[in-house]
Amino acid sequence: MxxxxxxxxxxxxxxxxxxxxGTRPLTSTWLTFRADHALxxxxxxxxxxxxxxxxxxxxxxxxQIKSTADSRRDFILYPPKGKRADQTTIAQLQGSCPSNIxxxxxxxxxxxxxxxxxxxxxxxxxxxxxxALSKISIGxxxxxxxxxxxxxxxxxxxxxxxxxxxxxxxxxxxxCASSLSAYITYNPGPQTVSSDRTVISNIHRxxxxxxxxxxxxxxxxxxxxxxxxxxxxxxxxx
Amino acid sequence: MSLDLTRETIGNALISVGIxxxxxxxxxxxxxxxxxxxxxxxxxxxLAITNREVxxxxxxxxxxxxxxxxxxxxxxxxLIEKAYQSIGLSKENIDTGAxxxxxxxxxxxxxxxxxxxxxxxxxxxxxxxAGPHLESSLAARGSQAVEYSKRTGQTILNIxxxxxxxxxxxxxxxxxVDTACLNIxxxxxxxxxxxxxxxxISSSAFAVIRVQEIYSQLKLGQEIxxxxxxxxxxxxxxxILAVASGEQNHHLMLxxxxxxxxxxxxxxxxxxxxxxxxxxxxLDFTRFNDLGVxxxxxxxxxxxxxxxxxxxxxxxxxATVIGAGLHTLQLSGSTIGFxxxxxxxxxxxxxxxxxTSKTALAEQIKxxxxxxxxxxxxxxxxxxxxxxxxxxLSFTFLKVLANEIAQIFIAEGGKEPLVLVSEADxxxxxxxxxxxxxxxxxxxxxxxxxxxEGDYIDIGKPVSSSADPNTQSLPIVVKTLLFYKxxx
Numbered sequence: 001m002x003x004x005x006x007x008x009x010x011x012x013x014x015x016x017x018x019x020x021x022g023t024r025p026l027t028s029t030w031l032t033f034r035a036d037h038a039l040x041x042x043x044x045x046x047x048x049x050x051x052x053x054x055x056x057x058x059x060x061x062x063x064q065i066k067s068t069a070d071s072r073r074d075f076i077l078y079p080p081k082g083k084r085a086d087q088t089t090i091a092q093l094q095g096s097c098p099s100n101i102x103x104x105x106x107x108x109x110x111x112x113x114x115x116x117x118x119x120x121x122x123x124x125x126x127x128x129x130x131x132a133l134s135k136i137s138i139g140x141x142x143x144x145x146x147x148x149x150x151x152x153x154x155x156x157x158x159x160x161x162x163x164x165x166x167x168x169x170x171x172x173x174x175x176c177a178s179s180l181s182a183y184i185t186y187n188p189g190p191q192t193v194s195s196d197r198t199v200i201s202n203i204h205r206x207x208x209x210x211x212x213x214x215x216x217x218x219x220x221x222x223x224x225x226x227x228x229x230x231x232x233x234x235x236x237x238x
Numbered sequence: 239m240s241l242d243l244t245r246e247t248i249g250n251a252l253i254s255v256g257i258x259x260x261x262x263x264x265x266x267x268x269x270x271x272x273x274x275x276x277x278x279x280x281x282x283x284x285l286a287i288t289n290r291e292v293x294x295x296x297x298x299x300x301x302x303x304x305x306x307x308x309x310x311x312x313x314x315x316x317l318i319e320k321a322y323q324s325i326g327l328s329k330e331n332i333d334t335g336a337x338x339x340x341x342x343x344x345x346x347x348x349x350x351x352x353x354x355x356x357x358x359x360x361x362x363x364x365x366x367x368a369g370p371h372l373e374s375s376l377a378a379r380g381s382q383a384v385e386y387s388k389r390t391g392q393t394i395l396n397i398x399x400x401x402x403x404x405x406x407x408x409x410x411x412x413x414x415v416d417t418a419c420l421n422i423x424x425x426x427x428x429x430x431x432x433x434x435x436x437x438x439i440s441s442s443a444f445a446v447i448r449v450q451e452i453y454s455q456l457k458l459g460q461e462i463x464x465x466x467x468x469x470x471x472x473x474x475x476x477x478i479l480a481v482a483s484g485e486q487n488h489h490l491m492l493x494x495x496x497x498x499x500x501x502x503x504x505x506x507x508x509x510x511x512x513x514x515x516x517x518x519x520x521l522d523f524t525r526f527n528d529l530g531v532x533x534x535x536x537x538x539x540x541x542x543x544x545x546x547x548x549x550x551x552x553x554x555x556x557a558t559v560i561g562a563g564l565h566t567l568q569l570s571g572s573t574i575g576f577x578x579x580x581x582x583x584x585x586x587x588x589x590x591x592x593x594t595s596k597t598a599l600a601e602q603i604k605x606x607x608x609x610x611x612x613x614x615x616x617x618x619x620x621x622x623x624x625x626x627x628x629x630x631l632s633f634t635f636l637k638v639l640a641n642e643i644a645q646i647f648i649a650e651g652g653k654e655p656l657v658l659v660s661e662a663d664x665x666x667x668x669x670x671x672x673x674x675x676x677x678x679x680x681x682x683x684x685x686x687x688x689x690x691e692g693d694y695i696d697i698g699k700p701v702s703s704s705a706d707p708n709t710q711s712l713p714i715v716v717k718t719l720l721f722y723k724x725x726x
Contacts, residue, residue, distance in 0.1 A: 199280045
């Protein structure tokens with residue numbers, strides 16, 4: 001019976017076969033739960049680290065912006081603030097970044113800064129390599145803090161990009177706190193709604209590896225550029 | 239009965255055929271495989287086989303033999319062709335499948351000739367003679383022991399007792415971990431009940447008679463002495479069970495003995511399959527003109543005496559051929575790289591590269607090419623990438639890998655397409671990087687394929703689910719040596 005429980009547990013990251021002592025969970029179960037929960041909470045509250053910003057973003061001269069939220073706490077408590085950057089920020093980007101590009105890439109902390117730090121080092125080079133090979137122009141990559149999905153649509157619209165690609169940290173679960181998603185919008189703008197976006201989720205070491213996800217994002221964007229639609233409309237094409 | 243196999247009816251399903259040319263009998267099954275995306279919503283797609291349906295099972299017919307005991311290639315092919323015609327099956331309808339030559343016939347001198355005859359009928363699909371190891375695995379898959387073990391986590395010993403051989407497979411948590419083969423089966427002796435005489439004695443039966451002198455009265459054309467035959471059957475049944483519990487030196491072993499008894503895995507259930515297992519409980523010796531019923535009875539007796547609990551598999555008969563038709567196929571991941579016009583590819587030699595080894599990729603590949611006696615400029619190979627864990631899989635790693643692969647491919651003048659196979663999820667990325675390096679070469683990369691065991695690979699045309707034609711996977715068959723050589 002022991003063997004069978006182990007076998008079943010090996011098939012899923014879900015919390016099964018955790019056992020109990022009387023009406024309470026076992027101490028080990030409880031501690032694991034607390035540890036995973038703490039990791040998830042930390043991911044939500046954490047900022048993209050200074051080291052990462054300096055080593056990764058500054059050396060490549062990626063512009064770093066903030067949403068209209070003032071702080072991480074403000075962003076968590078008032079989610080709508082994460083959807084937009086203010087006009088000054090947008091104007092600055094318009095002044096410094098190339099426009100009329102195929103794909104505008106925005107890297108957002110979202111609900112897990114950890115996801116950005118763990119996946120970007122493999123994901124971004126793969127995207128750059130793949131887009132260059134397919135002759136798809138990407139302009140300047142923007143790093144956005146306290147940011148939600150829609151911010152990429154606003155930035156891409158301002159820079160007249162055909163496609164907005166937001167690489168954003170997913171809301172952490174209890175089995176993984178470093179999962180990244182790619183949200184892709186064709187013809188992004190103020191009119192964009194959720195169903196306009198194509199999503200590729202679960203990008204992390206035990207999901208779709210970052211490099212493989214990068215190649216898949218390039219292929220998906222090639223198709224979106226060809227069909228000139230994204231989101232549900234793309235799915236409906238079959 | 240005629241099967242409706244038009245594209246409109248089949249849709250996105252695959253038609254797979256399994257043909258078993260056995261020592262005594264042969265038959266075929268037709269199965270339909272359907273697919274669906276098994277991935278999480280919004281995650282990168284991943285196609286999986288969702289249904290395997292046996293849509294036709296042929297009659298079991300006696301394998302035609304020549305006067306010298308070889309398989310009569312032409313007659314056998316004609317019988318298979320007749321079965322095809324009876325259901326309106328032609329090679330154009332068949333997407334994949336396996337032809338296996340099992341039991342003692344696998345060692346028939348003309349296995350190659352038989353394969354050649356049947357290959358024309360089989361279209362482009364897999365043709366191979368099963369060695370005892372493959373046959374054991376196929377039987378365990380066909381008997382449903384593998385599926386049961388996977389579902390329950392139990393360790394199962396499946397013993398498939400056929401006409402010529404008994405095939406053992408140990409399955410732990412759905413993985414076949416050990417196989418062995420014993421040269422004992424129901425057709426070792428053949429009788430003519432009307433004349434009450436012995437009409438055929440197999441070479442393995444002669445071997446027993448030589449070792450166990452008491453059977454020396456068993457001679458060709460002699461009258462059947464029931465008591466003596468029962469005694470022989472008892473000895474054979476004891477042998478089958480002795481090997482099951484780990485006997486090391488049985489003189490009728492065709493492979494190395496089972497080793498699972500030395501490991502920590504303890505077998506929870508013993509399953510019996512094969513023709514002899516399917517007639518356990520039969521009382522009438524004369525029902526078949528061979529040793530089958532005697533052996534089945536002796537086996538039942540021995541199992542009871544030794545207090546061994548066992549189950550006759552739900553799919554006892556035809557386990558091997560069903561296993562061949564259903565389970566030799568693997569489906570690749572859905573983020574891969576290929577161009578349909580380069581497919582299908584058949585019988586590519588597998589050249590292995592181990593990422594954990596300190597030896598450079600070029601050296602490993604050169605050594606493998608030499609050992610497999612392969613001239614790369616004349617025929618493409620499939621390079622298998624093993625040992626790539628999520629810990630080492632990075633963009634930099636793939637870029638270095640791609641450059642090394644490109645260099646050796648150019649240096650050796652390798653024949654296109656360049657084919658790469660891996661278990662780790664990297665095929666689409668590797669394909670993209672390689673395209674940047676080898677801009678004008680045809681490159682096929684697939685992942686999600688377990689090639690731990692195997693020497694050759696077939697890659698079929700892409701399949702997709704009906705819900706999402708954009709999610710495509712490649713059906714892949716990994717094969718062992720085309721013509722079996724004994725490991726003893």
